[in-house]
Amino acid sequence: MARGTGQGGARRRMMVLGFTGGALGGHLGGWRHRDSFPTTTMQLQCMVEMARIAERGQLDMMFLADGNGVRQMDKPALFAANSPSDRPAVFEPVTLFAALAQHTSKIGLVATATTTYEEPFSIARKFASLDHLSGGRAGWNLVTTQYVEDAKNFGRDEHMGRVERYERAHESLDVVRALWDSWATDAFPQDKATGQYLDPARVRLTQHRGTHFAVKGPLNVARTPQGQPVVFMAGQSEAGKELAAYGGEGLFGTASSKAQAQKEYADIKGRMPKYGRPPDALKILPALSVFVGRTRAEADALYEELQSLIAPSLAVSYLSKLVGFDLTDAPLDGPMPASPGESVGGTAIGRSVLEMAAREGLSVRGTYERVLPSMGGNMVKGDPVEIADMMEDWYTGKACDGFMLSMPVQPRSLRDFVELVVPELQRRGLRPPDYRGTTLRENMGLPIPADPFLH
Known part of the structure; x- marks a missing residue:
């Protein structure tokens, strides 16, 4: 595509943009850079600053991944260096977003909660509460948990297998949505003259009894400003794709090339009609690590600085974590090994990295040099x-509906994106000049779920 063609023009459909809100930055060496936050451990002000920068750039959402344990303790070098995806000391995301909601007014707040180790009632309650506290900006990233050791923090000796995890996730999603529909929009008249606070006819029991859960209901939170918080997902195994087609509204893509992204996009969207859903009811957002400078030379300099902060031994440790098996004894300049088998906690990102390495004939060194700048996603x-x-090329080529941005150095990279790239996207008609509404659903172009009491 020619530089700066502006071929997008004015559109009713807009590119959806979010960013991963970890204060460490999205590069393994990002926290060491001179332009990074001085300290990040349990620092609310870092999170507030990032949310405000992103809102100034009209980004649709801030996303927080999460885990339920301290990871990599068996890998001393990686543990000490603190990979951005390990998070040994971070705020619980819904609690954090309740605080950030008081410092922002438009940006969406998307937090992670696992269906493997959390109960549907608790999930429904905390995300409904966040939707009220934020004025309609909450999103739930539904995960099944890939880290095997997390099981031991929840009274289990072994992690649940993939099939059981996705069956549980499917049922949990149904229960959570039924709980969100407990109350009619007009269930609380609060009429001081008559003394009627609520209308008993405008609430219903959930009465769910399934394979994994038994939930009576109703939820003790009123219907939310969005009707229901937006549901995001990340898995792109066969089970993950099917679940996204069934009930996802946002999907974090893992494709390692435009061609692969187009294939995945068509596959997942093509599954939706059998569930009675139009393709645009799900927004697919591949991860994208952005190294931007005022000039290409400035962007190259940032990239090289960050790469120089990572020793080969640390890079191999991180790559081993990402693909799910130990590469310590593999020759650095030998071919990237294939996976020894499907792991219980394997991820779509890990599989995508292995497919990329095999497709391009990469060595171990070549693979980690490609992976480190993007932490397993795509890079520009x-x-x-x-x-x-x-x-624009990916968006107009039906490879995605937008992007989940990863910023290598925080807050510098986020600020640079907002000041340099957002105006260019707006000039092309790919992004609106301001937020399209006050809720996350409005800004993503998603409909409000119907109130079953009214329809």
Whole structure:
């Protein structure tokens, strides 16, 4: 595509943009860079600053991944260096977003909660509460948990198998949505003259009894400003794709190339009609690590600085974590090994990395050099026009509905994206000049779920 063509023009459909809100930054060496936050452990002000920068750039959402344990203690080098995806000391995300909701007014707040180790009633209650506290900006990232050791924090000796995890996730999603529909929109008249606070006819029991859960209901939270919080997912195994087609509204993509992204996009959207859902009811957002500079030379310099902060031994440890098996004894310049088998906690990102390495004939060193800048996702590097060209190409080529952005150095990279790239996307008509509404659903172009009491 020619530089700065602006071929997008005015659209009713807009590119959806979110960013991963970890204060460490999205590169393994990001926290060491001179332009990073001085300290990040349990620092609310870092999170507030990022949320405000992103809201100034009209980004649709801030996303927080999460885990339920301290990871990598058996890998001393990686544990000490603190990979951005390990999070040994972070706020519980829904609690954090309740605080950030008081410092922002438009940006969506998407937090992770696992169906493997959390009960549907608790999930429904805390995300409904967040939707009220934020004025309709809550999103739930539904995960089944891939980290095997987390099981031991919840009274289990072994992690649940993939099939059982996805069966439980499917049932949990149904129960959570039924609980969110407990009350009619007009269930609380609060009429001081008559003394009627609520209408008993406008509430219903959930009365769910299934394979994994028994939930009477109703939920003790009123119907939320969005009707229901937005549901996000990340898995792209066969079970993950099917669950996303069935009930996802946002999907974090893991494809390692545009061609693969287009294939996944068509596959997942093609599954939706059998569930009575139009394709645009699900927004697919691949991960994208952005190295932007005012010039290409400035972007290259940032990239090289960050790469120089990572020793090969640390890079191999991180790559081993990502693909799910130990690469310590593999020759650095030998071919990237294939997976020894399907792991209980394997991830779509890990599989995507292995497919990329095999497709391109990469060595172990070549694989980690590709993976480290993007932490397993996709990467773009250059000046604002080059960044926007790549994003427009994927978006108009039906490879995605937008992107989940990873910022290598926080807060510098987020600020640079907002100041340099967002205006270019707006000029092309790919992003609106301001937020389209006050809720996350409005800004993502998603409908409000019907109130079953009214329809």
